Amino acid sequence: MFKAEAVMYDCPVNVTVSRCLPREFECKDRITCIHKSWKCDGDKDCPDGSDENMANCPIRKCRPDQFQCHNHACIPGHLICSGQPECADGSDELDCGTEAPKCDQKTHFHCGGNVCIPLTKVCDKRMDCPNGEDEPGDKCGHNECTENNGGCSQICVDTPSSFFCDCMPGYKLMDNKTCDDINECEIPGACSQLCINEKGTFKCQCVNGYAKDPNDHTRCKPMEGHASLLFARRHDIRKISLDHHEMTAIVNDTKSATALDFVFRTGMIFWSDISDQKIYKAPIDEGSERVVVIKESLTTSDGLAVDWIYNHIYWTDTGRNTIELANFEGNMRKVLVRDSLEEPRAIAVNPLDGWMYWTDWGTEPKIERAGMDGSHRQTIVSYEVKWPNGLTLDLVGRKVYWVDAKLNVISSCNYDGSSRRVVLYSPDVLQHPFSITTFEDSVYWTDWDKQAVYKANKFTGKDITAITSTNSLQNPMVIHVYHPYRQPDGENHCQAVNGHCSHLCLPAPHINDKSPLISCACPDGLRLLGDGLMCVEDRKYKIPFREWGGGYSTQGGDDKYRQDIIGPHFTCATIAIQNVVLVE
Incomplete structure (x- = not known):
């Protein structure tokens, strides 16, 4: 050696050392770090707005080939009116002209150009269209539907001067005449959970533990338990009942509590404190009985996740640029990922499938996943992502949800990154989202600028509701729904003789039906022998x-x-x- x-x-x-990296800008609150390139870009990224302080940010003038957003940011000129907002305030999609109105053929007649008139004015022997198109003479009073149903596969509807084809409920027109079945299961949120398409209709089912809502059979409700929200607030950790929104403090006098997670089975919560540079745990009802779990070689842990089946904690460290794990006592510590990490933040695990997911808001922002043993690492989101602050897993819907504080969006995708979609885009509502969680048909998130907790429909982004009053929560950080169904039971394949591993026994990623169930690993300082079981110095x-x-x-x-x-x-x-x- x-x-x-x-x-x-x-x-x-008395030199003050910044917690921000050299490539970052430190906000005036001395807590938040952002990319230096985001300073004076017209978009307020610091909670206190110090990155857009006018004393330090002269009004920018854009090049002739650029478009200047209302917030003074500059974007390439060819991106205006593209149908996709590039400016943070959406001003590049304003005043883009309007399309010619489309007449509803069931109620109106299209004269041509931008003119539509009611069907009641057609064939009334008065010319209401500019060129008299509404009085076609020989076509008035002729019922085309009497001849071969007008060529329609299902319904033919006669009009004063023509006809149109229509479909029965559960079907849609594929062309102007042919009807085919609507697959309602392709519509996000048609069912809360399981959807079965049938000819002309569909039916919804619920997974074990849930039952259909008697008032709406497309929705599923848990059969037991009362859900609450747990969230860190820098100086304490709080719990809000979703039944009646009662808020209680469960851990007081924290210096800078940031990330948290829980083990519902034991009622234990874990959280990181970026000021103390430690990870703690405590019984959820006895927050004063805190115990230090990780106390050394921890810089800035903004993300923490609990494996409730194999009994490990996983965390990101944006200072050391690592993803690490340890057991619930803080022993058997291991660095799982250390290469090609810049700003790892949120992390979530699914021990049922053996996968972990995390966000990275470095110079190449992305969302990645890897096995919970560190194997099979892959990027699942790599474009149209800037500041992915928070991430959560919908274990029932098998989806990944995340919030982007730079793009003001909540998005979702499948576990492998496919079927990506924007759930909610709103610069007004999503001003600075930090963390996100999901349960039943809703997503919940914390927002630094609004200093509040919100929820919305996880399929449509509609029904936005404030769980707490605006500006009532200072520095709301990581949030989780606290309910037993958020941590469903699963088999611990390491339980018998520790999976024959000498030290760490971890869940392996489920890639196919032949994938191994577990993987042996060694704590830092030890290496695995060729037998794949034994660790030595x-x-x-x-x-x-x-x-x-x-x-x-x-x-x-x-x-x-x-x-x-x-x-x-x-x-x-x-x-x-x-x-x-x-x-x-």
Whole structure:
């Protein structure tokens, strides 16, 4: 192994170290970090708006080939009136002209151009169209439907001067005459859960644990439990009953609580505190009995997820640029993902299928997934994504939902990234969404600018409702629905003799019916032998750092050990690595 001596030079007294990276802009609140390129872009990204402070942001002038949005941002000129808003305020899609009105053939007659008149004025021996098209002479009083049903496959409707074809309920016109079955199951939200298409109709079913709403048989309701919302609020963690919106504090006096998750089976909650740089746990009803789970080598954990079946916690660290795991006691710690991560934030896991999902709002924003053992990593969302703050899984619908604070949208897709769609776009309602969760037919999210919790229909984005009053919650952070159905029961395939693993036994990603169920892994500092079961001590680069109280850095490589010793945000110290020798 390499042996080295580290020398640290003195820093000025009372130097404040920013938690933001060199490529980021630190908001005035000294909490929020954004990309430097977002400063003075006309879109308020800091909760306090300090990135758009007019004293520091002169009004921009766009090039002649660009369009200037109402918020002064510049976009390529060819993107205006494209049908897709490129400006954050949507001003590039204003005043784009209007299409000629389309006449409803069931009630109106089209004279041509932009003129429509009621059918009652057709063949009334008065010319109401500019050129008398409504008085076709020989066609008035002729019923085309008497001849071969007008060629219509189902319904023929006679009009004063012509006719049109129509379809029975559950069918639609494929051309002007032929009807075919409507697949209602292709319509988002036609059923809450399971949808079965039939000729001319459809029927809805519910998964185990749910029953049809007696007032609407297309909707499913849980058969037990009362749902609540858990959310962090920097200085405390709160719980809101969804029945009567009663709010209670379950953990008080936190410095900067950010990410959280829970184990419903045991009533335990876990949360990260980015000021303390620790992860804690406590019984949900006894928040004062907190215990430190992770206390070392943690920089900024904005995302945390609990594997309620195999009993591990997973978290993102945007300072160390890692995704890590440990057991509920904080032992058996392991870095699962460390390459090609810039700004990992939200994370969610599905131990039933062995997959984890996370967002990254770095220079190439994306949403990725990998097995909960770190294998089979892949990008599932890579375009039209800028600041994916929050992410959640709909385990019943098998969907991924996320909020984008830069694009002001809530979007969804299948687990593999297919069938992507925008659920809600609203610069007014989604001003700065941070976290999202889902339950039944609703999505819930926190918004920094509005300082509130909202909900909307998860299929249509409609029925937007404020769960809390606006400006009543300072710094609302990560949010979760607290209900047993959010963590359905599943088999722990590691339970018997720890899956024959010497250390970590993790769920493997379910790719097909022949995929392995579990995967053995080793905590940091150990390596897996060829048998795939046993871990032994690994040779690592160990660097003594006497100035920091002794001990060793256990990461290899120049950049890694510098980062491990002083942290990636340290800006005033200079480290010199000297006398590197190989030690057996």
